[in-house]
Amino acid sequence: MPDATGATHEFRMPSLGADMEAGRIVRWRVAPGDRVARGDIVVEVETDKAEMEVETFQEGVIERLVAVVGDKVPVGGPLAMIRSPSGALREAPAPPVATSPAAAAPPAPARAAPPPSSPPAPSPARALGERARATPLARRIAEASGVDLQAIAGTGPAGAITADDVRAATAATPRAPSAPAASPAPVAASAERSAARQRVVAALMERSKREIPHYYLNASIDLTAALAWLEERNRERPVADRVLPAALLCRAVARALEAAPELSGHYEAGSFRPAPALHLGIAIALRGGGLIAPAILDAAAKPLSELMRGLRDLGERARNGKLRASEMASATLTVTSLGDGGVDSVQAVIYPPQVAIIGFGTPAPRPWVDREGGLCVRTIVQATLAADHRVSNGHRGARFLKALERALQNPEQLT
Amino acid sequence: MTNEAARALLAEVFRRFAPEVDFGSIDPRADLREQLDIDSLDFLNALVAIHERTGVDIPESDYAQVATLDAAAAYLAARAR
Numbered sequence A: 001m002p003d004a005t006g007a008t009h010e011f012r013m014p015s016l017g018a019d020m021e022a023g024r025i026v027r028w029r030v031a032p033g034d035r036v037a038r039g040d041i042v043v044e045v046e047t048d049k050a051e052m053e054v055e056t057f058q059e060g061v062i063e064r065l066v067a068v069v070g071d072k073v074p075v076g077g078p079l080a081m082i083r084s085p086s087g088a089l090r091e092a093p094a095p096p097v098a099t100s101p102a103a104a105a106p107p108a109p110a111r112a113a114p115p116p117s118s119p120p121a122p123s124p125a126r127a128l129g130e131r132a133r134a135t136p137l138a139r140r141i142a143e144a145s146g147v148d149l150q151a152i153a154g155t156g157p158a159g160a161i162t163a164d165d166v167r168a169a170t171a172a173t174p175r176a177p178s179a180p181a182a183s184p185a186p187v188a189a190s191a192e193r194s195a196a197r198q199r200v201v202a203a204l205m206e207r208s209k210r211e212i213p214h215y216y217l218n219a220s221i222d223l224t225a226a227l228a229w230l231e232e233r234n235r236e237r238p239v240a241d242r243v244l245p246a247a248l249l250c251r252a253v254a255r256a257l258e259a260a261p262e263l264s265g266h267y268e269a270g271s272f273r274p275a276p277a278l279h280l281g282i283a284i285a286l287r288g289g290g291l292i293a294p295a296i297l298d299a300a301a302k303p304l305s306e307l308m309r310g311l312r313d314l315g316e317r318a319r320n321g322k323l324r325a326s327e328m329a330s331a332t333l334t335v336t337s338l339g340d341g342g343v344d345s346v347q348a349v350i351y352p353p354q355v356a357i358i359g360f361g362t363p364a365p366r367p368w369v370d371r372e373g374g375l376c377v378r379t380i381v382q383a384t385l386a387a388d389h390r391v392s393n394g395h396r397g398a399r400f401l402k403a404l405e406r407a408l409q410n411p412e413q414l415t
Numbered sequence B: 001m002t003n004e005a006a007r008a009l010l011a012e013v014f015r016r017f018a019p020e021v022d023f024g025s026i027d028p029r030a031d032l033r034e035q036l037d038i039d040s041l042d043f044l045n046a047l048v049a050i051h052e053r054t055g056v057d058i059p060e061s062d063y064a065q066v067a068t069l070d071a072a073a074a075y076l077a078a079r080a081r
Helices: A124-128 A136-145 A163-172 A190-211 A224-235 A245-259 A304-320 A325-329 A394-409 B003-017 B032-036 B040-054 B060-066 B069-079
Strands: A008-012 A022-028 A041-046 A051-055 A060-065 A072-074 A078-083 A214-222 A265-268 A271-274 A280-282 A333-337 A356-360 A364-369 A375-388
Touching: A041 A078, A051 A325, A214 A394, A224 A245, A224 A375, A224 A394, A224 B060, A245 A280, A245 A304, A245 A333, A245 A356, A245 A394, A304 B040, A375 A394, B003 B032, B003 B040, B003 B069, B040 B069, B060 B069
Parallel strands: A280 A333, A333 A356
Antiparallel strands: A008 A078, A022 A041, A022 A072, A041 A051, A060 A078, A214 A375, A265 A271, A356 A375, A364 A375
C-alpha cells in the first residue's frame, strides 16, 4: 500500500479571475477512492460569472470530499483531500493560497497549467509570480479589512502569513479601497444571475479604469487579401474545417506579439511579469448578460486550424458552462472582436492584471489609397490597441500594430 | 426532407444558440441571424450541427441563400434526404 505513506493535500477552490471571491459547487466529477491525474476535471463550479470545470494539478487518490454540492466556498477554501502516492510526489506546484480578492488579487495563474497534452512546462505559477501564502483565518481577516496580502511579510511556517501578521498590518496601514463585492446569485433566478454577472464585470472594469493608465493606438488595416485568401481556403473544406476571420486575426496577433512581447503578461503588486507563453483571452458576450474572456492556452504555438477549433470550442463551452478553471484564470492578453456588431472600432478596457487588449471593429468596404496613390475600395478593419502605460509606451505599441498589419498582408504565412 | 421537417430541424438547432427566443414569433422572411442575435461563431457552429444532422454542407458561397428561415428551410428541404 504505497498510498498509505503518501502525503495528503487539500484541493482548494481556485481563483478563476481577479473578480472572483467564491464559487458554488455544482457537481462533483469524482468520488472518494477515485484516482486522479494532473489535468483531470474534479468538480464543476459556478461563480457569479460563469460555470466552469476545475482540474486538479495534484495526482493521487481522492480521500474525501470536504464540500458538498450547493456549498459556496471562498477562494482558497478546501474542497477535497487528495492523497498522493509516496515517491511519485516531488515538488508539485503548491496549491495556490488565495490573496484577498478585495485587494489587488490577481487571477491565479497558479492553476493555469498547460493543457494535458502539452509537454510539462515550468508552472506558470512560478514564472508569473509567487503568491502570498496565508492561513485561512489570515485570509478572512485580510478580506474583511481590505488589506493586500501581497504586501505583508509572513512569520508563520514557511513564511506563511498568519492572522497576527494581518492584524499587525491592519493596524499599521490605512484601509485599502475595496472592490465592490458582487452578491451571490441564486442558481435558479436567471435575471438575478445576469445582474450578478454584470456586477462582476462592473467591479473588474472599475478596477481597470481606476488602476490602469490606458493608452490607445488605432490602425486601419487592409484585410482584402486576407479575406480573399480565407474564402479560397474555406471553399474546399467542409463546414467544420472552415476558418473565420476572427481566428486569422488571433493568429496575426500572436505573430505580431513577437515584435512587442511586453504586451502579454501580468502587472501585479507594482511590477510587470512577462508571460512565458501566450494565453490569448477571447472576450465572449454571454446571452442574457455578462462578459467572459476565457483563454486559448499557448495560442502562439497553435496553427490557424487549431486556433479556429479553439475559438469554436470556447464559444460552445461558454454557452454550456463547461469552461475550465485554467482557461478562466490564465489569459495574458485579450482580443475582443465585434466583427458582427457593425461598429467601426473598439477601444477596449484592459482586464486586470493583464496589460493590453486588442479590439477589432467590423471589417467593411472603405475608400482606400493604394501604394501607387490611386483611389480604390478595400475591406478595412480598425485594430485598436489599448495598453497599460506603466508597462509599455506608444512606441512599442506602434511596433505591434505595424507587425499586425504586415502579418495580415501575408495571410498564407499565417497558417 | 419536407419543408416542415426542415423548419423543425432549424428551430431545434438554433434554439441551442438562442434558447430565450420564441421561434414561433420570428419573421420567416427577415434575417435569421439578426433576429436570433447570433454571431458568426455561433452561426458556424449551427451549420456544423446541420451538417451532422442532415449531411448537407452549406458552402460559404450559399450563405446568402440561407439568410432567412423560409430560405433556409427551402434550401435544406431541397437537399436533405
